[in-house]
Amino acid sequence: MSTVAIDLRRVEKWFGTVGAVVELDLQVRDGEFVALLGSSGCGKTTTLRMIAGLEQPTSGDIFLKDRRINDVPVHKRNVGMVFQNHALFPHKTAFDNIAFGLKYRKVPKPEIQRRVRAALELVRLPHVEERLPSQLSGGQQQRIAVARAIVIEPDILLFDEPLSSLDAGLREEMRIELKRIQRTLGITTVFVTHDQAEALSMSDRVVVMHDGRKEQEGTPEDVFRRPTSEFVTRFFGFVNELTGTVVGDDGGCQVMRIADGVTVRVAGKHEAGRPIKLLLRAERARVGRGFAPVADVSIIPATVRRSDYLGMLVRYFVDAAGQQLQVIQPLEGSAFRDGERVELRVRAEDWIVL
């Protein structure tokens, strides 16, 4: 049983009448990597800044390893923070940037040398000590910012969208790098992002925020596969919305009518006699022909209306069950043409009923 490193209890932050963070409970275990995921303005940065001590909560308590730190000033909290725009000291060299925190900790000079070098090794960026931030590339600046945050051996590491200013390729690379560094140090980490792929691929646990509140938390697979709210469902890509009524039982599944003469099998038990909202992710359905009629799979006749070529993937807009649905799937061979009659296959467990 690992212990709780960061503990937010009923934390709120109000800017006038704007509730930036509302009734937030958040626990991060020792060594855990937690991603705060949410769209712009949902209070991610504010949460992070409260943990760092850069912002005072309006109410609620923040604990760091069982110590209440509400009244501990920023410079005594020993947190490492990496900012979105790197926030390096523009007039200091890479070495001095990294050494900054150590100087205020009264670390002796030779020790500073050693630790800065070690940090540069860890972020795999030796030989840039004497350069100014303006003489470094975006990715290199990011590595210096990380080195600067970890060299002080902080109790916790906070990232505020550290990769959002990098281009796509570099972002992927830094994702792996940051994860490796975090693993190596085993440091408790809170990582703020609005990029779902980032959150899902890097973290042990994802906390989805919405309008200042915690919407859902769980393992990446949990929140992705078993969203508990429509907001979370829609957050991870395009979602089709249908309405169904329970008309029967079929072993482990229930049979629902989604249009005149069209029934599907849906996993789980659902209330009969009233229309139920069914959600279906675009990438959980398949467009094809001649699907084998296996149990727990529904096959719905459909017509291709339009398709978007996405490289490795293709997006179909199909007419099925009396409405237009979107399907994204790998492109095998050539795509179906507009107007072609096809079939839509959906597994019973892929319908999301909230």
Place this chain on the structure above:
Amino acid sequence: MIGARAIPLPWVLVAPGLWCVAAFIVLPIVSVGAYSFWTRLPSGEVQTVFTLGNWREFFTDPFYVAVLWSTLKLSTATTIICALVGYPPAYALSLIGPRWKGLLVVMLFLPSWISYVVRTMSWLHVLGKNGLVNSLLLGAGVVGEPLPLLYNDMSVVMGLVHYLLPLMILNVYIGLQSVDRNVVDAARTLGATDWQAFLAVTFPWSLPGLSAGCLLCFILSAGTYVTPLVLGGPGTSYYAALIYESVIPQADWPLGAALALVFIFVLAMILVAYGRLVGMGHMFQGIK
């Protein structure tokens, strides 16, 4: 059209500016230069006869250099006071929310809507024998007779600070505007106290604005003649007032021209030295 095609675009774009510089700066200076070598007849009339007399007068009479020296000292004092007094309000202005910021900046420049001369004159009522300060002090019985607050170097510096402070505040404020709050916050998370973070990040970052403000204050306070004329006393020697004296009341244009040229040269030298010291590029670009 043929001409326009022959001239590269950058030159076309700077042409109006160059013409202005030529017409309003270079030409007048050249003509002032010419004047300084002409002869003034005792009647006050100027004859286009070459003479080195005006220059000899400047270099042989230590009076002129002494006035120049005292002017530079007073301007330096004014600049330093403006910097010290102006920095804190500029810093406060940079921290304040956007709602009040606009209003405060407007208020900063509200006094400049009143003529500079009138504002300078108003000090007479504050510092004079029967002025506000002396009336209060006399009334409270702190002093037995009015203090000589007016017509000395102190009152000149005070008038100049009053005139130039808003410009200093604005320049420092603009410099502080460019400070990235995240970088200050980064310093704080790394273990710097608020004050240490200010010294390590905010202050160096604001130096371009501060040095621009200092330069502006220095040049303007060195060049003004109204303030020393109104608030200065018999002991006050101010170079710009000296030029005014020789050109207007004494009608000695050639000497005034020589004095003015010396002044332009000295200020230009100071500008160059200052640029070397703080770095002009750094002053105009700021830290990227």
